[in-house]
Amino acid sequence: NAGVTQTPKFQVLKTGQSMTLQCAQDMNHNSMYWYRQDPGMGLRLIYYSASEGTTDKGEVPNGYNVSRLNKREFSLRLESAAPSQTSVYFCASSEGVQRELFFGSGTQLSVL
Amino acid sequence: KNEVEQSPQNLTAQEGEFITINCSYSVGISALHWLQQHPGGGIVSLFMLSSGKKKHGRLIATINIQEKHSSLHITASHPRDSAVYICAVTGNQFYFGTGTSLTVIP
Numbered sequence: 001n002a003g004v005t006q007t008p009k010f011q012v013l014k015t016g017q018s019m020t021l022q023c024a025q026d027m028n029h030n031s032m033y034w035y036r037q038d039p040g041m042g043l044r045l046i047y048y049s050a051s052e053g054t055t056d057k058g059e060v061p062n063g064y065n066v067s068r069l070n071k072r073e074f075s076l077r078l079e080s081a082a083p084s085q086t087s088v089y090f091c092a093s094s095e096g097v098q099r100e101l102f103f104g105s106g107t108q109l110s111v112l
Numbered sequence: 113k114n115e116v117e118q119s120p121q122n123l124t125a126q127e128g129e130f131i132t133i134n135c136s137y138s139v140g141i142s143a144l145h146w147l148q149q150h151p152g153g154g155i156v157s158l159f160m161l162s163s164g165k166k167k168h169g170r171l172i173a174t175i176n177i178q179e180k181h182s183s184l185h186i187t188a189s190h191p192r193d194s195a196v197y198i199c200a201v202t203g204n205q206f207y208f209g210t211g212t213s214l215t216v217i218p
Binding site (some may be wrong): 033040041042043044045048050090091092098099101102104105106 | 202
């Protein structure tokens with residue numbers, strides 16, 4: 001079982017470039033999430049999708065867009081990367097907010 | 113605003129020591145999670161609990177709902193336990209602590 005698969009693992013961008021982080025889960029979960037992790041701070045929610053076809057903003061959505069392509073896939077797009085978006089990004093999924101959370105392996109993103 | 117507070121932030125222990133990491137929260141919750149993150153690695157769920165105590169190998173998690181407090185204990189610690197341990201709670205969303213960085217020295 002792959003669980004939550006997240007790509008790429010590493011990425012370096014120049015300011016202003018765009019990129020999409022891909023995430024797929026094979027556990028038939030309804031809920032999917034994108035978090036960023038910065039030193040000294042807890043995981044912060046960027047966007048989430050409670051079910052296929054719905055997306056909602058989290059705590060830090062500015063500069064990001066998401067697409068819930070189908071029940072399996074939830075992508076995160078940076079349209080014009082900024083140095084403040086240098087971070088480690090995690091995709092996660094769960095049956096619902098009351099259930100266990102499963103994480104992808106993370107994407108280390110540097111914006112120069 | 114910090115809905116979830118962990119202590120200590122950093123912890124160094126000798127191999128074999130008994131370790132306790134604490135988590136306090138301020139929101140109403142339906143469950144509490146303990147997560148483990150190895151350096152450069154992903155995040156895995158260790159426990160999800162809503163009452164009492166759970167045990168898995170050398171790890172024990174307890175929760176006191178009335179006091180809004182949870183502890184993660186590691187018995188007979190080993191260098192492979194070195195990781196960041198994250199407390200998270202679920203109310204209407206997930207709230208995460210900033211983590212406790214544990215180093216176990218041989």
